[in-house]
Amino acid sequence: MITRRNLIKNLSAVPLLGGLAGTASILPFTEAAAAAPARDYFAELGVRTFINAAGTYTAMTGSLMLPEVLAAIQYAAKDFVMLDEIQDKAGQRIAKLVRSEYAVVTSGAFSAITLGLTGVLSGMDEKKAALLPHLAGTGLKTEVIMQKAHDIPYAHALKNTGVKVIQVESREGLEKSINDQTAMLFFVNANNAEGPVKVEDFIKIAHAHNLPAMIDCAADVPPVENLWRFTEMGYDMVCFSGGKGIRGPQSAGLLLGKEKYLKAARLSMPPRGNTIGRGMKVNKEEVLGMMVALEYYLQRDHVKEWKLWEGQIDLISKAAASVPGVKTETVVPETAANHIPTLRISWDAEKVPVTATALREKLRNGSPSIEVADAPHGNKYGISITTWMMAPGQEKIVAARLKEALSHLS
Numbered sequence: 366m367i368t369r370r371n372l373i374k375n376l377s378a379v380p381l382l383g384g385l386a387g388t389a390s391i392l393p394f395t396e397a398a399a400a401a402p403a404r405d406y407f408a409e410l411g412v413r414t415f416i417n418a419a420g421t422y423t424a425m426t427g428s429l430m431l432p433e434v435l436a437a438i439q440y441a442a443k444d445f446v447m448l449d450e451i452q453d454k455a456g457q458r459i460a461k462l463v464r465s466e467y468a469v470v471t472s473g474a475f476s477a478i479t480l481g482l483t484g485v486l487s488g489m490d491e492k493k494a495a496l497l498p499h500l501a502g503t504g505l506k507t508e509v510i511m512q513k514a515h516d517i518p519y520a521h522a523l524k525n526t527g528v529k530v531i532q533v534e535s536r537e538g539l540e541k542s543i544n545d546q547t548a549m550l551f552f553v554n555a556n557n558a559e560g561p562v563k564v565e566d567f568i569k570i571a572h573a574h575n576l577p578a579m580i581d582c583a584a585d586v587p588p589v590e591n592l593w594r595f596t597e598m599g600y601d602m603v604c605f606s607g608g609k610g611i612r613g614p615q616s617a618g619l620l621l622g623k624e625k626y627l628k629a630a631r632l633s634m635p636p637r638g639n640t641i642g643r644g645m646k647v648n649k650e651e652v653l654g655m656m657v658a659l660e661y662y663l664q665r666d667h668v669k670e671w672k673l674w675e676g677q678i679d680l681i682s683k684a685a686a687s688v689p690g691v692k693t694e695t696v697v698p699e700t701a702a703n704h705i706p707t708l709r710i711s712w713d714a715e716k717v718p719v720t721a722t723a724l725r726e727k728l729r730n731g732s733p734s735i736e737v738a739d740a741p742h743g744n745k746y747g748i749s750i751t752t753w754m755m756a757p758g759q760e761k762i763v764a765a766r767l768k769e770a771l772s773h774l775s
């Protein structure tokens with residue numbers, strides 16, 4: 366309903382639509398946001414919001430963008446540009462920032478995997494790109510090799526191109542599986558510890574056989590250095606999520622690496638339509654938002670941020686451990702993924718007779734609602750907490766509510 370008050374509010378948002386565009390873009394973000402109509406859309410829809418004490422989960426909508434990133438997205442929404450031109454120019458800046466030869470903004474790490482592989486398969490030939498995913502009889506290569514220990518669900522991204530994924534269990538098996546149908550070798554950085562062939566050897570083997578190699582590093586910042594570590598190691602293509610630690614748009618990602626493959630990957634991307642990548646669209650808003658999120662991520666004081674997380678974890682840990690029967694431990698997971706201070710809380714079921722499922726339900730149903738993560742190894746009497754997706758101050762709420770829930774006071 367348009368009341369007079371809302372109308373005035375809406376009018377103050379008009380600069381965003383044209384006319385006084387210059388004025389809107391110089392407004393500090395908070396004022397620009399204040400000028401926007403104040404509708405509580407989630408409340409209107411009855412959608413629950415919550416404190417995210419779990420981490421960067423797609424099901425929980427990933428991460429929150431910084432005001433500067435939101436301002437860039439709002440800025441991008443106000444003008445038309447050519448999609449290829451913004452990808453070219455933002456890509457150049459991104460490449461420079463992370464010391465890569467070339468860079469493309471994709472709709473996530475998953476699509477970076479699919480699209481990077483299309484570039485390998487098609488080369489700079491649009492007609493070949495249009496053949497995917499039906500490779501049989503085309504003369505295009507048909508196989509990608511990876512280690513069985515790296516078989517994560519996201520490896521499905523490779524299959525979307527039509528290739529067959531060959532899984533190997535040893536270095537010997539890897540070298541034996543390479544044949545004239547092999548298009549690429551694929552490595553999952555988070556699983557480095559599990560596979561027999563480690564990250565440095567893997568790229569050497571690929572290059573010894575004149576094959577390109579791709580690495581999935583989706584959730585692998587921090588540390589920030591990972592943004593250039595693997596291109597510098599020689600990986601031809603490196604895939605990151607935009608909406609995890611970098612806190613860019615959740616539907617964005619980065620494909621970094623060799624110009625030769627990434628330019629070819631662009632042939633399978635919008636605006637080109639007769640391709641398997643047409644549905645993996647990112648528009649100017651995500652491209653610019655991704656670039657700006659990366660800029661701010663690189664500028665951030667990572668040491669200070671780490672200390673902030675440790676302090677928050679410590680506060681929650683002490684509150685939980687003050688309940689008899691509850692044990693806490695702060696760890697930094699050894700895997701490359703989600704390499705951040707993580708609190709593991711577990712309890713003696715006799716002293717604290719509540720399952721993790723029931724505890725999570727309690728936290729979820731309270732006000733404000735709180736989401737935490739599962740404990741590792743299917744422990745029914747434990748949970749995990751990270752604070753990197755929380756707004757500063759929320760750790761106090763989580764600490765108090767957790768203590769209350771573990772003490773059966775709620």
Ligand SMILES: *Cc1c(COP(=O)(O)O)cnc(C)c1O
Nearest residue numbers: 473474475519583584606607618
């Ligand atoms: C999250 C993740 C992906 C998918 O990333 P999106 O950016 O959500 O597409 C792929 N691989 C790994 C290892 C991941 O953790």
